[in-house]
Amino acid sequence: MAKEKKLVQSITSMEVDFAQWYTDVVTKAELVDYSGVRGCTIFRPAGYAIWENIQKELDKRFKETGVENVYMPMFIPESLLNKEKDHVEGFAPEVAWVTYGGGEQLQERLCVRPTSETLFCDFYSHIIESYRDLPKVYNQWCSVVRWEKTTRPFLRTLEFLWQEGHTAHATAEEAEERTEQMLNLYADFCEQVLAIPMVRGKKTDKEKFAGAEATYTIEALMHDGKALQSGTSHNFGDGFAKAFGIQYTDKENKLQYVHQTSWGMTTRLIGALIMVHGDNSGLVLPPRIAPTQVMIIPIMQKKEGVLEKADELCKKLSNSLRVKVDASDKTPGYKFSEQEMRGIPVRVEIGPKDIEANQAVVVRRDTREKVIVSLDEIETKIQEILETMQADMLQRATEHRDSHTYEAHTTEEFKDIVANKPGFVKAMWCGDRACEDQIKEVTGATSRCMPFKQEHISDKCVCCGKPAKTLVYWGKAY
Amino acid sequence: MAKEKKLVQSITSMEVDFAQWYTDVVTKAELVDYSGVRGCTIFRPAGYAIWENIQKELDKRFKETGVENVYMPMFIPESLLNKEKDHVEGFAPEVAWVTYGGGEQLQERLCVRPTSETLFCDFYSHIIESYRDLPKVYNQWCSVVRWEKTTRPFLRTLEFLWQEGHTAHATAEEAEERTEQMLNLYADFCEQVLAIPMVRGKKTDKEKFAGAEATYTIEALMHDGKALQSGTSHNFGDGFAKAFGIQYTDKENKLQYVHQTSWGMTTRLIGALIMVHGDNSGLVLPPRIAPTQVMIIPIMQKKEGVLEKADELCKKLSNSLRVKVDASDKTPGYKFSEQEMRGIPVRVEIGPKDIEANQAVVVRRDTREKVIVSLDEIETKIQEILETMQADMLQRATEHRDSHTYEAHTTEEFKDIVANKPGFVKAMWCGDRACEDQIKEVTGATSRCMPFKQEHISDKCVCCGKPAKTLVYWGKAY
Numbered sequence: 001m002a003k004e005k006k007l008v009q010s011i012t013s014m015e016v017d018f019a020q021w022y023t024d025v026v027t028k029a030e031l032v033d034y035s036g037v038r039g040c041t042i043f044r045p046a047g048y049a050i051w052e053n054i055q056k057e058l059d060k061r062f063k064e065t066g067v068e069n070v071y072m073p074m075f076i077p078e079s080l081l082n083k084e085k086d087h088v089e090g091f092a093p094e095v096a097w098v099t100y101g102g103g104e105q106l107q108e109r110l111c112v113r114p115t116s117e118t119l120f121c122d123f124y125s126h127i128i129e130s131y132r133d134l135p136k137v138y139n140q141w142c143s144v145v146r147w148e149k150t151t152r153p154f155l156r157t158l159e160f161l162w163q164e165g166h167t168a169h170a171t172a173e174e175a176e177e178r179t180e181q182m183l184n185l186y187a188d189f190c191e192q193v194l195a196i197p198m199v200r201g202k203k204t205d206k207e208k209f210a211g212a213e214a215t216y217t218i219e220a221l222m223h224d225g226k227a228l229q230s231g232t233s234h235n236f237g238d239g240f241a242k243a244f245g246i247q248y249t250d251k252e253n254k255l256q257y258v259h260q261t262s263w264g265m266t267t268r269l270i271g272a273l274i275m276v277h278g279d280n281s282g283l284v285l286p287p288r289i290a291p292t293q294v295m296i297i298p299i300m301q302k303k304e305g306v307l308e309k310a311d312e313l314c315k316k317l318s319n320s321l322r323v324k325v326d327a328s329d330k331t332p333g334y335k336f337s338e339q340e341m342r343g344i345p346v347r348v349e350i351g352p353k354d355i356e357a358n359q360a361v362v363v364r365r366d367t368r369e370k371v372i373v374s375l376d377e378i379e380t381k382i383q384e385i386l387e388t389m390q391a392d393m394l395q396r397a398t399e400h401r402d403s404h405t406y407e408a409h410t411t412e413e414f415k416d417i418v419a420n421k422p423g424f425v426k427a428m429w430c431g432d433r434a435c436e437d438q439i440k441e442v443t444g445a446t447s448r449c450m451p452f453k454q455e456h457i458s459d460k461c462v463c464c465g466k467p468a469k470t471l472v473y474w475g476k477a478y
Numbered sequence: 479m480a481k482e483k484k485l486v487q488s489i490t491s492m493e494v495d496f497a498q499w500y501t502d503v504v505t506k507a508e509l510v511d512y513s514g515v516r517g518c519t520i521f522r523p524a525g526y527a528i529w530e531n532i533q534k535e536l537d538k539r540f541k542e543t544g545v546e547n548v549y550m551p552m553f554i555p556e557s558l559l560n561k562e563k564d565h566v567e568g569f570a571p572e573v574a575w576v577t578y579g580g581g582e583q584l585q586e587r588l589c590v591r592p593t594s595e596t597l598f599c600d601f602y603s604h605i606i607e608s609y610r611d612l613p614k615v616y617n618q619w620c621s622v623v624r625w626e627k628t629t630r631p632f633l634r635t636l637e638f639l640w641q642e643g644h645t646a647h648a649t650a651e652e653a654e655e656r657t658e659q660m661l662n663l664y665a666d667f668c669e670q671v672l673a674i675p676m677v678r679g680k681k682t683d684k685e686k687f688a689g690a691e692a693t694y695t696i697e698a699l700m701h702d703g704k705a706l707q708s709g710t711s712h713n714f715g716d717g718f719a720k721a722f723g724i725q726y727t728d729k730e731n732k733l734q735y736v737h738q739t740s741w742g743m744t745t746r747l748i749g750a751l752i753m754v755h756g757d758n759s760g761l762v763l764p765p766r767i768a769p770t771q772v773m774i775i776p777i778m779q780k781k782e783g784v785l786e787k788a789d790e791l792c793k794k795l796s797n798s799l800r801v802k803v804d805a806s807d808k809t810p811g812y813k814f815s816e817q818e819m820r821g822i823p824v825r826v827e828i829g830p831k832d833i834e835a836n837q838a839v840v841v842r843r844d845t846r847e848k849v850i851v852s853l854d855e856i857e858t859k860i861q862e863i864l865e866t867m868q869a870d871m872l873q874r875a876t877e878h879r880d881s882h883t884y885e886a887h888t889t890e891e892f893k894d895i896v897a898n899k900p901g902f903v904k905a906m907w908c909g910d911r912a913c914e915d916q917i918k919e920v921t922g923a924t925s926r927c928m929p930f931k932q933e934h935i936s937d938k939c940v941c942c943g944k945p946a947k948t949l950v951y952w953g954k955a956y
Contacts (some may be wrong), residue, residue, distance in 0.1 A: 001924075033601060033604060033605065035550070035551050035597065035600070036555060036558055036597075036600055036603070037551045037553050037554070037555060040551035040552075040599055042551070042553075042597075043546065043548055043549035043550075044548055045546035045547065045548055047617070048547050048548050048549050049546075049547070051546065051549075068523035068526075068527075069523065069526050069527070069530065070520065070521055070522055070523055070526050070691070071520070071521035071526050071529075071621075071639065072513070072520055072521075073513050073515045073518035073519075073520070073620060073636075073637055074516050074518075074590075074623070075518065075574075075636075075637070076515070076636055077514060077515060080514055088601065089880065093580065095579075096553075096576045096578070096579040096580075097575045097577065097578040098575060098576050098577075098590065098852075099575065099576075099577045100574070100575040100577065100587075101573075101575070101576075101625040101636075102571065102572055102573040102625030102627070104574075105627075108517065110574075110575065110576075112552075112590070119514075119520075120512065122513070122514055122783065123511060123513070124522055126511060127511065132806070132807075138523070142621075143549075143552060143620075145552070145581030147579040147581075148580075149580070158551075158579075159551055159552055159553070161549065182603055207536055238717075260524055328610070331612075342875055350811070364578075422525060429872075
């Protein structure tokens, strides 16, 4: 019993200290371990398995739209990084430099890729000649390095895992279409699989990607009312093409520049899962992404036949579910705590009395709702519970997001909301950078996006009072 | 027609210049492109898709044996790399060092991982406490960097992709069992999926991994008679555990050191596929690993109904096969060349006359055997052809290997074989390092392995004439 209490008590309550709660959950659920390398974490099996499921599902969706995977070198020579002015200014301050290799000082420094636009552009300039070679819709799964000062597991680390798509198109229209297509693919994935509702929109010029003409983003609201940028898709126009000389001959045999896009999602999505769905007992994983969906916990497992029945049930459920038996020598109570900590969606308890009655106890992780189910129909029943749970989780997250989204019509109102009601702030904006800067200075909130679904809540800019151009979502963000 | 000839003529014949043939195939089949980063290649879609299939199949086999995936940082602090003496001596000369990050010089240099034993050991020393925590059977898929002087696509590059398994066990016996299990898993995979026969054996002390007690290896013979080390599995005993202080309390509550293993396979397997199965028309991919197994090439595709029928057939075959239609505006002859160059196992030709006769022409890539098949039974027929082709490819490779494996009883005989008959040399060895060095100096061949299947072909060491201990496979190697 001492040990059981230890596990649950070891989590700080999220109402007391949300940041500490987060750290407790990522370590106690054994998602990551801190490494001896500053700012880098170790993905433990429970954490990496979530990423594997994200990869599998996203990769399938990518390939359905014609994406092909490639792999580029992890090093970028300094001269290549310097080729596009805005891009290098955005990234140079936060890169890691390799200066020695094979015992000798290098003639040219190599940076460890913070992102691979420059490599893809160099590659495309070699392989694209004619309109027949277009479009190129390539993606890579890899890790990148950005020298962050303060780091937090999943949310901001020196090295992180991601995918980066890089495409080249014959026309500006096609590039724009792909940019939006991928953003919507990201949002659909987050909503359908991760049960996290997204605000889809466009970044302001201030917040867009270094070198992009336009950046689209999906923004989620965490349980503590802070926003998390969860995926971005960039339209580069022909800016990179001109810097790198990526040209093709069109059907009329004229030389044209290609139009490019890039888009990425990262392991930070795991941070979003934790902060949107978690509770004071630990992680709560949506069934569609959970590496283990069902944990069978035998009761009085030393009694004859109990473990055998648990294994038999496990085998049966494995047809359609990701299921495990916890046959370790811990107490059932401790196993319950562990299963809750790790966010496994459904627990099945089965002991001698259940076996006698041809039944088992099925418990949902999110609501802790308990039902007794006949072993004859348990597979269908659990499938139903998982589907309901998946839908409920999205609904709860949407309700939380909506009930923490406020409208501000004046700067005073804006300040008051940010100070007292953590969440998204919807407010009109004139489009001037000065007002955007001013709002950040006065309220602490940054512009998250100009949502695709525009509303007109006032005629005036919330900051300067001049005619407003657009509705913006603002918020404090991770 | 000019273009068609260009593609085929662009490959150097393997009999004329095997090395140039190899380079031609990897570039013309669009497996890789050279990058602006010295010694690093770009994996193009056709090359990366082979790696994805290797990953998928290996990962499935790993997980069936209880392996769990993790991800470790790509950087290793210098002090951590230095902890195990033999290991650091083996790797330090060929690492890349990061010395600057975020605009500042680092207090401690970080090397880009050449392999991750040190990180896993550090991790294990934190998370292993009791016998209950064992075994740990972890693996990661990642890229590593070794600062090679001369490089060749897939075979030897500065950065390459691989998996590295790292395990910790309670007993020496269990570690030895896992070392052998993984080597056999590798060999089975290569034989069953890549159709490449392997010699399974143990490395001599000279050739074993830096820090290992024993290294097991699988060795394949390429078409030119050179050997390729294709996968290795190492038993570390408790050497690393002692250097890193990885201890657990056993059931009697006594502190014990763990016993460890590591094992890896790399993108060099793609090089093996090319050099074992390729021919003067390009790549030949075994059906089980081929990203595209069937390419449908419409004949007179502008005639009404041809493309529709090709698409319909593609859809039908997609049930059980990886299939594509080449509907580009190239000539059929050029498409045939491309399909052969890329090693796609089966080509289906379908034109107006075929459609009228409810048939198609099916051509095997390896033998070029042509059969006319009724559209009613084409799916089953192609499945049969692919299975036969897979088996035939393994058999041909085995026959080639066996007919290029020679016995040497004297140094003179050994020299003669190496000079005139490229292949494996089987010869007895006394076990002395001096003889191993001498053989390399005199013949140019290195010891590949001491095969598990020992034979006794002589009583005497082929070098010194003293009593022989073991049969060794020798050869020139990539």
